[in-house]
Amino acid sequence: xxxxxxxxxxxxxxxxxxxxxxxxxxxxxxxxxxxxxxxxxxxxxxxxxxxxxxxxxxxxxxxxxxxxxxxxxxxxxxxxxxxxxxxxxxxxxxxxxxxxxx
Numbered sequence: 812x813x814x815x816x817x818x819x820x821x822x823x824x825x826x827x828x829x830x831x832x833x834x835x836x837x838x839x840x841x842x843x844x845x846x847x848x849x850x851x852x853x854x855x856x857x858x859x860x861x862x863x864x865x866x867x868x869x870x871x872x873x874x875x876x877x878x879x880x881x882x883x884x885x886x887x888x889x890x891x892x893x894x895x896x897x898x899x900x901x902x903x904x905x906x907x908x909x910x911x912x913x
Contacts, residue, residue, distance in 0.1 A: 812827060812828065812829040812830055812831055812832075812834075812835040812838060812839070812862075813827075813828040813829055813861075814826070814827055814828075814838055814839065814842045815828070816842055816845065816846065818846065818849055818852055820851070821851055821852060821853040821854060822852065822853070822854045822855075822856065823846045823849065823852045823854070823855050823856070824855075824856045824857075824858055825842055825843060825846065825855070825856070825857050825858065826858040826860070826861065827839075827857065827858065827859055827861060827862045828861030828862065829861065829862065829863070830862070830863065830864045830865075831859075831862050831864065831865040831866075831869040831872075831896075832864065832865065832866045832868060832869055833866065833868040833869075835869070835872075836868065836872060839872050839876075840872070843855070843876050843879075847879060847880060847883060847885065852885065853884070853885055853886065854885065854886050854888065855876075855880055855885060855886065855887045855888070856887075856888045856889075856890055856912070857873070857876075857887065857888070857889050857890070858890050858891045859889060859890065859891045859892050859893070859896055860890070860891030860893065861891075862891075862896050863894070863895075863896070864895070864896070865896055865899060865900075870899075870900075870903055870905070873887075873889075873905070873909070874908070877908060877909065886910065887909055887910075888909060888910040888911070888912055889905065889909045889910070889911050889912070890911070890912040890913070892911065
């Protein structure tokens with residue numbers, strides 16, 4: 812999976828591309844830790860428009876990010892959900908845990 816990071820003001824966007832699975836763990840953690848450490852960033856958006864697959868370990872990584880972000884007073888939002896990725900997140904009730912942007 813490839814991850815592009817962009818921060819402007821109090822908002823940061825992590826754009827994911829490819830398969831979001833167990834093998835992405837280190838890259839994803841490294842990307843979001845940089846954003847969590849960034850001064851001034853209050854909102855983190857995870858853009859899934861380029862993701863065609865995710866597994867249960869990806870769900871766990873998102874929950875871990877949410878927990879760490881909330882502990883630092885930051886919010887996490889999901890965007891670009893489509894196809895099976897959207898279905899998996901809906902089945903897992905992630906819409907109740909995360910703000911979802913169309």
